[in-house]
Amino acid sequence: xxxxxxxFGCVIKSARMEKQLTQKSLAERLSITPRYLxxxxxxxxxxxxxxxxxxxxxLDIPADLTxxxxxxxxxxxxxx
Numbered sequence: 001x002x003x004x005x006x007x008f009g010c011v012i013k014s015a016r017m018e019k020q021l022t023q024k025s026l027a028e029r030l031s032i033t034p035r036y037l038x039x040x041x042x043x044x045x046x047x048x049x050x051x052x053x054x055x056x057x058x059l060d061i062p063a064d065l066t067x068x069x070x071x072x073x074x075x076x077x078x079x080x
Contacts, residue, residue, distance in 0.1 A: 006043035013041040015059040029058050 016026050023041075027034040030051065039045035040055075047055060056063055 005046060009041040009043040011061065012055060012059065015061050016041075019059060026058060030054050 016023070023034040023037050027037045030037070032051065036045060040047055053063070
């Protein structure tokens with residue numbers, strides 16, 4: 001697995017949890033399956049450019065993920 005993909009997945013999962021969204025509810029908003037979202041969150045799948053922008057809009061996070069320079073070690077912890 002790619003470290004950058006894992007980090008991206010952690011950011012997505014943390015933001016989703018902070019917004020108190022389930023994988024199922026976010027996946028429905030994005031018109032994807034919960035399984036595919038889970039794979040993105042685990043760093044196993046790379047979203048298309050279009051899906052990337054849908055995700056960041058749905059979660060209201062900046063496109064510049066370098067804003068999260070600190071490596072998130074606990075994906076169950078909400079972003080601060």
